[in-house]
Amino acid sequence: MIEARQLTKTFKDKKRGLITAVGDVSFTCQPGRIYGLLGANGAGKTTTLRMLATLLKPTSGACTVAGHDTATAPEKVRANVGFLAASTALYGRLSAREMIAYFGRLNGMDEPAIVARIRVLADELGMHDFLDRRCDKFSTGMKQKTSIARTLIHDPAVMIFDEPTLGLDVMTARAIVKFVRQCRDRGKTVIYSTHVMSVVEKLCDTIGIIHGGKLVAEGTLAELQTRFGERDMEEIFVQAVGGEAALAAALKD
């Protein structure tokens, strides 16, 4: 389970002064559920996820992830979390299998467990054709699948995906969305950040709309449709952030 309580993160920026990237954000995600964090560029999604994954310390507020507090037990949180960041990198000279196994060892797994888990991930993500090829020759989709596998090698209870389908072709994006759904169906707690409305509609059990660092609306798709009197997620989103002018102004910052 994930519980964020009044999470706030401010940055001092030379040009822009004090920035509240995330302000007073609270939400929970239960096992077997996908929480979709939906927001435009600069809304505060990545900063929120980095706090949950212990990569950033909140300025105030707290988070509990898989039963552990990120401030007092960060190692325990990290052992139970797989975080696919937009910037997750691969070593070009390693093959996908070597890369994934390396992260298995970093997570304290023994060799038989690593071999077995790579087989499962390669089946689920469709990676067998390129498992033993060098990462520097990979397409964007192959790289992303390898990054996902290395992030989830230790089969964590909590999985955090930051824009996992960005820049991917339709078929690869569909394969990844299907994989995320399977993770949820196996009881994982999943956070999925994106600005793609259609993915949120199809995939997420609960949707949190984040804008200017604030969680401005939250609910199931049906709840949001009722609350805003709209069926279309894009219309709901624009209304939730205060209209097109407010969205355009935020994107200019």
Ligand SMILES: Nc1ncnc2c1ncn2[C@@H]1O[C@H](COP(=O)(O)OP(=O)(O)OP(=O)(O)O)[C@@H](O)[C@H]1O
């Ligand atoms: N290290 C930092 N120093 C200064 N400002 C930062 C820093 N990290 C993020 N910000 C600012 O905080 C705000 C939220 O950024 P964040 O990356 O969390 O948004 P996002 O929703 O993930 O957007 P995107 O989809 O563009 O990645 C932005 O205004 C960003 O410029």
